[in-house]
Amino acid sequence: MKILPIFLIIIQALTFRLAVAQDYKAMDFGINGDGQALNTRSIQAAIDYITNKGGGTLRFTPGNYVTGSFYLKSNVTLHLEQGANLLGSNNPFDYHKDTVVNWQSMIYAIRQHNIGIVGKGTINGRGFQTAMNALQNVHKGIVQDELKLDRLREWNRPENIYFRECKHVVIKDITLRDPGSWNQTYDQCEDLHVEGIYVDSKSYWNNDGIDVVDCKNVVIRNCFFDAADDAICFKSHDANAVCENVLVENCTARSSASALKFGTVSRGGFRNFVVKNLVVYDTYRSAITFAAVDGGFVENILVDGVRSINTGNVIFLRIGDRWSKGKKPFMKNITIRNVYAEVPANKPDLGYSYEGPVEDMPRNISPASIIGLPDHKIENVTLENIEMVYPGGGNALYAYRGTDPKSLDGIPEMANAYPEFSQFKELPAWGLYIRHAKQINLKNVSFRIKNTDYRPTIVADDLEGGVWDFKSYLNGQVLKDNFHLHQSKEIKTN
Amino acid sequence: MKINIIMVMIFLCGGMLTLNAKEYNASLFGIKSNGTTLNTTSIQRAIDFIHEQGGGTLRFYVGRYLTGTLVMKENVHIQLEEGAILVGSTNIYDYNIDVPNCALIYANGANNVTIKGKGVIDGQGREVAYTLLAQIQSGVLKDPLDYDRPRNRRPKAIYMRSCENVRIHGITIRNSADWVQVYDQCVNTVVDSITVDSKAFWNNDGIDIVDCRNFKLLNSFIDASDDAICLKSHDAAKICEDVEIRNCTARSSANGIKFGTVSAGGYKNIKIINNKVYDTFRSALTIATPDGGLVEDIFVDSLSAFNTGNPFYLRIGARWNKGRTGAINNILIQNVKVEVAKDKPDSGYPYEGPIEDNPRNTSPSSIVGLKDAPIRNVTFRNIEITYPGGANPNYAYRGTSKAELDSIPEMEAAYPEFSQFKELPAWGFYVRHAENIHFDRVVLKLKEKEYRPMLVFDDVNGYSLSQVKQSGAKGKKELVAVDSKKIKPRADSIIR
Amino acid sequence: MKKYLFLVFLWASCFRLFAQDYNASLFGCKSDGITNNTGSIQYAIDYIAKKGGGTLHFYVGRYLTGSFSLKSNVSIELHEGAVLLGSSNVFDYSSLNGKRALITAVGQSNIQIKGKGVIDGQQHLLQTHLTALRQKGYITLSDQPEDISLIYLQDSKQIQVKGIMQLNLPGAAQFVDRCEDVTFQGLDINCPGGIGVYVRNSNKVILSNIFFRAIERALVESEGNQGLTKENSRLANGKSI
Structure with a gap:
């Protein structure tokens, strides 16, 4: 009796494989x-044909294939051979705005399963020119858009990939470049496997590297991201959905915003993440930003192994209250370990196309920050085996924030502001600033500067609990009296 | 003795001049060859500097030099070495759009100017035209749209006005947004061994010679999506005079060689010798004077045309003539071989000529004057033309009775084009309102049978036919002459 | 009564106000013969329909396109020299009830396709593509000429196609199904091996002054037609249809 179901499963697996094995040119x-x-239309016709035949691979040999929007369907894999380029049309009217996701894209998949895009070929959105042409259409008066910051809204510009509610998705080996908006979004997908892709995404505004939204069971492995906006970005658009069970492994990221980011839209939450061996370089904002600003939560996160070079900020953990609509946010059980980070004195993404904006000035170099809200504290964060190298040289005449109670209490809460490491302008520490938190532990953490800074290494404000084992150095010399506590208790230091 | 001294002094001056003609490399002025740096101001500075120094050569080596409008100055020579490309910016505001006839290379009253070498000028005209169009549609720039395209502010590749001693040699000119090159009221110009490849946008005339005196166009290849080699006369007080077009090859989605359309002053003493025309949508040769201009002493020798829509179209009109009457007088066309296409001859080229003036079977060569202004003294000698034939009278029909011939509209105010009358009553030549027309050794071949006669003469005051033959398939009859008078064949109407 | 007339006048003037003219270039249509303008043309038609109707004008040039659908009160004028060039890829022709077509109108009214311009179906290239697809079994489309047409009208009324030259058509020049009040006038149809006009289940269809330069069957009348008028329409050999 038991044999039959197992046999059936084997058969099903076999037929599934056979279907996939069918190759179409x-x-x-x-x-x-x-x-x-x-x-x-011919790509769409081919996909429709293959899905109706039970599935298979649509293979693109080397060439430049221009296209507008099309839909990937169940059991169909696009295989782009090396030298095959899927090029986005430059006519904005060749793109569709899907009514389910309400966003423009070149490749859509909506409620499909067993789909993939593989091969060493390229998807090139050619998004800059398309965005320019779309802008002209607005100026001509034939398309409506509010033109925020003198650009079309991101949903009115095409992404390269937008998948929604899909199961068993494989994205492997391809190069993704130059979208008109974000590069690739996977929204409420299950079993998403992204491996070995190369992302070059600096063609226009909002060029995120990858956006994983409210997905379950995700692997992102051996990938390279170079993006004008956040490189590896997890979001939660739906208050009833969660981004969970995620492994990010052996990835390299460069960004004119943040390299690894949770948020900004964070309505539901993020849980059970493992991030291993992440390399970050030439990145304008933070190597790691976890933001829960829209009522969502962040919990059970392990970041193990980060090398962050020439990056504007190391860690920014933040609870805010932007679009929470009464939902209570929380952030807890986060371990970040085995990190080496160098923060530069100058702009880290200088010379890249679409550099991050110079803003929140005047401000000396910003510290790593863990900042909750008075009623929503960040809990149980462990920083372990970490070395952060800062330029130092904070100049009190340029920007000043003292450690006296009045100065510290004077730092605004900015609960409903867009969360960014620089949002508070000058902060009172150069290494780490903690506010509204519980149980923040430091194990074998060292902070280094090359020039004297008028600020202490660490300032904690409204922190309850923590075991601190850390050292700080000025040019290799140990700094004394290197932290300041305000309205904090139960901190054990070595 | 005195004369000798003057001669020596002239020689010395000449020597000094060549000494002064220094050479400058583009990089000296910070001009960048990366194809992305906009070099307009640095190239302009170079031109101005060389001009201030008394002249010299600005040399571009292999690379892509992006630039907007450059204004040429006296005694400045541009040398584009092989592999050097002067690339027109795609930003319309990089051009001198506030002057009439804006252009990538612009000169007004600059003498002794040269552009030479094996390099390229690429106008990127299609992109320029589209950015201009978008600016017009966004309401930022004003320019009326003709046929849904900007009329006035598309930059030409080269525009030179009132210049003396211009030399254009060896270069390739590509992708203009408008006419490719215009020489307007210039004196002593030589354009030699150039290549024009310009099918980027509408109105891509290959070369426009406007009211120039002593102009030579030699050894050049011109492929253009409007008239290929075009003589014009914009000024009623001026004239195109002493022009020689020799050893050239032309391809066009309009006419191969054309006089007009704007022909205010006129054309005098034009020699067109040993040229080829192929894959051309309209006529191999059009001589049109709809604007009151005078056309006189035209000599065409050794012209061959293959796969062309029409052989010859000679036309006097009355369009913008403002009371003056145009004239065509003393035309000798000899040693010509033409094959007329059955299908669209420019099919598959970018910016094909328009399908128009239908219904109409294959059009004949036409010589059409006006009632009170006949075309005078035209001789065709040693001519061979092959027509496809196969006209279908059910599709389009024009008979040869006097009433039917009279019903052909005069259309003097219309834009002159070989097809303008739609169906014509002859398959070989249609002549109307002319005087002293001589056909001498003319062979007309027909591939499929015709319902029309070979020749129709209507109001031709004096014509002669000597050794005129038809071969191939059958036509209706050889000649229908109405209100016309035969005269004796006579000696050349033009003596050379 | 006077009041009533005034209202009619007002309504008429409103209509005129709305029936605007739009150039194809405004919507980014390119006349280079190689840019596929489908997206721009469809957007233009939808836009004009939304604005209350009008005419989309194409001037001299070659406009490549795949299929697009017509909307009520939106007319297309192809001026002399304008060529609407059908794509050579059969998948660019939308599929309706197993039939494919370049220009479709389903359930629409008050539309004109007019002017001295040309619609070119690129028959030879399209046939090559179709044959290749059939050999591989990648398409289910019969080789009946009426299964791929240039203009496909269904459940529509007050449609006029006037003055256009139709060249190298894929199968049928026009297919009319369940329509009312459709006029084809002054057309010059060149469709070797194809059908000029296919009509079924329709009322008041007028064919007037049409010249069939090359055609397999000029007119196919299928079941259920009422009031089909033919006037002064001829084949290449001069015979009336």
């Missing part, structure tokens, strides 16, 4: 790689 459908023909 794009050119056989008349899909044309001459860099000129618009292939939208």
Whole structure:
């Protein structure tokens, strides 16, 4: 009796594989790689045909395949061979705005399963020119857009990939470049496997590297991200959904915003994350930003192994109250360990296209920060085996924040502001600033500066509990009296 | 003795001049060859500097030099070495759009100017035209749209006005947004061994020679999405005079070689010798004077045309003539071989010529004057033309009765084009309102049979036919002459 | 009564106010013969329909496109020299009830397609593509000419197609199904091996002054037609249809 179901499962697995093994050549459908023909409808026809036949692979040989929006369907994999470029059309009217996700994209998949995009080829949105052309259409008066910051809103510009409510998704080996908006969004997907992709995403505003929104069971491994906006970005758009069970492993990220980020939209929450071996460089904002500002939570997070070079800020943990709508946010059980970070004196993303904005000035170099709200404290964070190297040289004449009660209490809460490490302008510490938190532990943490800074290494305000084992150095010399506590209790230091 | 001294002094001066003609490399002025740095101001500074120094050569080596409008100055020579590309900016505001005839390379009253070498000028015209259009549609720039395209502010690749001693040699000119090159009221110009490849946008005339005196266009290849080699006369007080077009090859989605359309002053003593025309949508040769201009002493020798929509179109009109009457007088066309296409001859080229003036079977060569201004003294000698034939009278029909011939509209105010009358009653030549027309050794071949006669003469005051033959498939008859008078064949109407 | 007339006048003037003219270039249409303008043309039609109707004008040039659908009160004018060039890829022709077409109108009214311009179906390239797809079994489309058409009208009324030259058509030049009050006038149809006009289940269809330069069957009348008028329409050999 027991044998039958197992047998059935094996059979099912076999048929599934056979279906996938069927290979179709794009050119056989008349899909044309001459860099000129618009292939939208023939690609769609090929996908529809393959899905109706039970599935298979649509293979693109080297060539330049121009397309507008199309939909990937169940059991279909796009295989882009090395030298095959899927190019986004430059005519904004060749893109569709899907009514489920209400966002423009080149490749959509909505409620499909067993889908993939693989191979060493490239998806190139050519988004800058498309965005420019869309802007012209607004100026001509034939398209409506509020033009926030003199640009079309991000949902009115095409992404490269937008998948929603899909199961068993594989994105492997491809190069993704130059979208008109975010690069790739996976929204409420399950079993998402992203491996070995190369992302070059600096063509226009809002060029996130990857956005994983409210997904379950996600692996992102051996990937490279270079993005004008957040590089590896987890979001929670739905207050009833959660981003959970995620492994990010062996990835490299460069960003003109944050390298690894939870948020900004964070309505539901984030839980059970493991981030291993992350390399961050030339990044304008934080190597790691966890933001719970829209009522969502962050819990059970392990970050193990980060090398952050020439990056503007190391860690920014933040609870805010922006679009919470009464929902209570929390952030707890976070371990960050085995980190080496160098923070530069100058702008880390200088010379990249779409550099991050110079803002929140005047301000000396910002410290790593863990900042909750008076009623919503960040709890149980452990920083272990960490070395942070800062330039120092904080100049009190340029920007000043003292450690006297009045100065510390004068730091605004900014609960409903957009969360960014620099939002408070000058902070009173150069290494680590903690406010509204419980049980923050430091194990074998060292802070280094090269020039004297008028601020202490660590300032804690409204911190309840913590075991601190840390040292700080000025040019290799141990600094004494290197921390300041305000309205805090139960801190044990070595 | 005195004369000798003067000669020596002239020689010395000449020597000093060449000494002064120094050479400068583009990099000296910070001009960058990366294709992305906009070099307009540094190239302009170089031109101004060389001009101030008394002249010299600005040399560009291999690389892409992005630039907006450059204003040429006296005694400045630009040398584009092989692999050097002067690339037009795609930003319309990088051009001198506030002057009439804006252009990538612009000169007004600059003498002794040269552009030479094996390099390229690439106008990126399609992109420029589209950015201009977007600016017009956004309401920022004003320019009327003709046929849904900006009329006035598309930059030309080269515009030179009132310059003496201009030399253009060896270069390739590509992708203009408007006419490719215009020489307007210039004196002593030589354009030699150039290549024009310009099918980037509408109105891409290959070369426009406007009211110039002593102009030579030699050994050049011109492929353009409007008239390829075009003589014009914009000024009623001026004239295009002493022009020689020799050893050139032309391809066009309009006319191969054309006089007009704007022909206010006129054309005198024009020699067109040993040229080829192919894959051309309209006529191999059009001589049109709809604006009151005078066309006189035109000599065409050794012209061959293959796969062209029409052989010859000679036309006097009355469009913008303001009371003056145009004239065509003394035309000799000899040693010509033409093959007329059955299908669209420019099919598949970017910016094909428009399908228009239908219904109409294949059009004949036409010589059409006005009632009170006949075309005078035209000789065709040693001509061979092959027509496809196969006209379908059910599709388009024009008979040869006097009433039917009279019903052909005069259309003197219309834009002159070989197809303007739609169906014409002949398959070989249609001549109306002319005087002293001589056909000498003319062979017209027909591939499929015709319902029309070979020749129709209507109001031709004096014509002669000697050794005129038809071969191939059958036409209706050889000649229908109405209100016309035959005269004896006579000696050349033009003596050379 | 006077009041009533005034209202009618007001309504008429409103209509005129709304029936605006739009150039194709405004919507980014390119006349280079190689840019596929489908997205721009469809956006233009939808936009004009939303604005209360009008005419989309194409001037001299070659406008490549895949299929687009017409909307009520939006007309298309192809001026002399304008060529609407059908894509050579059969998947660019939308599929309706197993039939494919370049220009479709389903359940629409008050539309004109007019002017001295050309619609070119690029028959030879399209056939090559179709044949290749059929060999691989990648398409289910019969080889009946009426299964791929240039203009496909269904459940529509007050439609006029006037003056256009139709070249190299894929199968049928026009397919009319369950329509009322449709006029084809002054067309010049060149469709070797194809059908000029296919009509079924329709009322008041007028064919007037049409010249069929090359055609397999000029007119196919299928079941259920009422009031089909033919006037002064001829084949290449001069015979009336």
